[in-house]
Amino acid sequence: MNKRVIHTDKAPQAIGTYSQAINHNGLVFVSGQIPLDPGTMEMVTGGIEAQIKQVFENLSALCEAAGGSLADIVKLTVFLTDMQNFPQVNTIMEQYFSAPFPARAAVGVAALPKDAEVEMDAILAV
Secondary structure (H helix, E strand, C coil), X not given: CCEEEECCCCCCCCCCCCCCEEEECCEEEEEEECCECCCCCCXXXXXXXXXXXXXXXXXXXXXXXXXXXXXXXXXXXXXXXXXXXXXXXXHHHHHHCXXXXXXXXXXXXXXXXXXXXXXXXXXXXX
């Protein structure tokens, strides 16, 4: 099995028994990212837009550490505690991605770690 741990200080450190990301034969599985500032490990302030942007920044850092970029994401899953925030996800996502966009799912959840309003995980091909 060709499995390699991906790690970067430019994304929040794992809090628990998981890796930031794992590369398995060129597919990179990125663990769920919440809007933690990697420097302070504190939640960002500024509302849902700031949280969404921080999550994309964290995903971007992990993609780069894996030898790719956000453009290499083939599947993105978005978890929201309020599905009414989904339009903001689309608007901000356009700042980070261009066509062809990744396959995507959006899931409404009751709660997320550290009371985050958004979490995303991803699969990319490098």
